[in-house]
Amino acid sequence: MGLLNFTREPVPEAVSADMHNLNQLSAQQFQALTEVLFHFLTEPKEVERFLTQLSDFATMNKISLGPLKNIVKSILLVPNGALKRNLSSEQVRADFIALGLSEEKASYFAEQWKVNSPTLTRLAVGQTLMINQLIDMEWKFGVTAGSSELEKVGSIFLQLKLVIKKGTQLENVYVELTLPQFYSFLHEMERVKTSLESFS
Amino acid sequence: MAALRDGDFAALQTLLKAPSKDAVRQLCQECFCSPPAALGPLAQRAGPGLAVSAEEAEQLVTALHNLTRHVVYRGLTRAEDILCLFPENFHQNLKNLLTKIILENISAWRNEAQASQISLPRLVDMDWRVDIKTSSDSIVRMAVPTCLLQLKIQEDAALCGNNPVVSALTVELSKETLDTMLEGLGRIRDQLSAVANK
Numbered sequence: 069m070g071l072l073n074f075t076r077e078p079v080p081e082a083v084s085a086d087m088h089n090l091n092q093l094s095a096q097q098f099q100a101l102t103e104v105l106f107h108f109l110t111e112p113k114e115v116e117r118f119l120t121q122l123s124d125f126a127t128m129n130k131i132s133l134g135p136l137k138n139i140v141k142s143i144l145l146v147p148n149g150a151l152k153r154n155l156s157s158e159q160v161r162a163d164f165i166a167l168g169l170s171e172e173k174a175s176y177f178a179e180q181w182k183v184n185s186p187t188l189t190r191l192a193v194g195q196t197l198m199i200n201q202l203i204d205m206e207w208k209f210g211v212t213a214g215s216s217e218l219e220k221v222g223s224i225f226l227q228l229k230l231v232i233k234k235g236t237q238l239e240n241v242y243v244e245l246t247l248p249q250f251y252s253f254l255h256e257m258e259r260v261k262t263s264l265e266s267f268s
Numbered sequence: 269m270a271a272l273r274d275g276d277f278a279a280l281q282t283l284l285k286a287p288s289k290d291a292v293r294q295l296c297q298e299c300f301c302s303p304p305a306a307l308g309p310l311a312q313r314a315g316p317g318l319a320v321s322a323e324e325a326e327q328l329v330t331a332l333h334n335l336t337r338h339v340v341y342r343g344l345t346r347a348e349d350i351l352c353l354f355p356e357n358f359h360q361n362l363k364n365l366l367t368k369i370i371l372e373n374i375s376a377w378r379n380e381a382q383a384s385q386i387s388l389p390r391l392v393d394m395d396w397r398v399d400i401k402t403s404s405d406s407i408v409r410m411a412v413p414t415c416l417l418q419l420k421i422q423e424d425a426a427l428c429g430n431n432p433v434v435s436a437l438t439v440e441l442s443k444e445t446l447d448t449m450l451e452g453l454g455r456i457r458d459q460l461s462a463v464a465n466k
Contacts, residue, residue, distance in 0.1 A: 152406065154409050198414070199438065200437070201439070202445050205448075205449055207456060209459070215381070217340065218378065221382065244388040244391070245391050253391070254457060257446065260446060261446055261450060263415075264413045267400055267411070267413040268443065
């Protein structure tokens with residue numbers, strides 16, 4: 069086996085056998101299995117659903133679930149590595165062929181990879197570490213009518229509640245701004261937006 | 269907020285013993301700025317200069333505090349309004365001097381009252397920077413711009429006395445979050461304009 073694109077480490081022994089078994093599936097069966105796999109990859113939280121769909125596939129095609137799970141584990145090695153390394157669909161196809169999958173099946177999988185890769189990339193980027201991520205912002209503004217020191221005031225205040233994710237917990241931060249501060253804040257945020265857009 | 273009491277004006281006449289107009293001016297300033305709890309020590313400091321007893325000094329200082337705070341509270345800006353506060357038999361020249369001093373200071377005092385009113389923690393400063401994320405454990409090569417925003421927030425001044433606690437909070441925003449935030453801020457600006465134009 070030549071150099072693979074999706075990984076630098078040696079591939080587990082079982083993978084060749086799993087690819088061989090995959091080749092035994094009909095084109096239709098392989099397509100159905102690929103669909104189940106991409107459903108899971110694009111919605112990784114739906115583990116229950118994935119396992120149910122796998123089990124249904126096994127029953128319908130008279131394959132034992134245990135070996136099927138191993139095959140799926142082997143297949144998933146490629147898209148996971150490919151995502152990390154921003155591989156093109158040609159590279160994915162080449163890797164599957166190198167692992168022993170038939171050209172026809174490898175091409176089909178690579179096509180599906182191409183179709184799904186924007187979604188998958190966005191998911192991977194979304195998982196990237198963020199420090200104190202701003203989740204939500206609530207605001208209210210009003211007029212201070214009076215205080216214990218000033219009978220009539222009439223000044224405008226703006227209150228922001230920032231919901232921040234610190235590690236796994238959410239924290240609320242309350243801030244008050246005066247009107248000039250608000251305009252200055254707005255101005256700065258617009259500058260940030262321009263800056264972010266120039267880099268996108 | 270202190271209300272004017274009957275004995276206050278009598279106590280104010282003690283000012284006639286003050287060495288100079290500037291001394292009166294200085295005392296007015298200090299009495300306004302001092303919170304009620306600090307009036308005792310202030311009286312002790314001021315007493316000797318006026319050659320009055322400790323008790324008289326304390327009454328004077330309290331009276332001056334009440335008078336200045338009352339004027340600021342009511343938002344009086346005209347000499348006539350302030351002069352009206354004094355009883356008929358109050359010393360003319362002293363009345364005029366006090367009114368003059370108060371008028372000189374009224375807008376600075378009003379600003380100070382507004383600046384020190386209770387509020388939620390206040391924003392005192394903000395800084396930002398834009399980073400480009402080039403790599404992470406989930407994806408080896410990318411070019412994702414992200415914004416880091418640092419807000420310096422000061423706790424309520426009234427709670428901290430002379431040592432306000434300023435904390436710095438650094439927050440990360442993705443482009444989407446920033447867009448949503450700007451949308452919200454834009455709505456605030458529109459509503460503010462609508463209110464201003466009414």
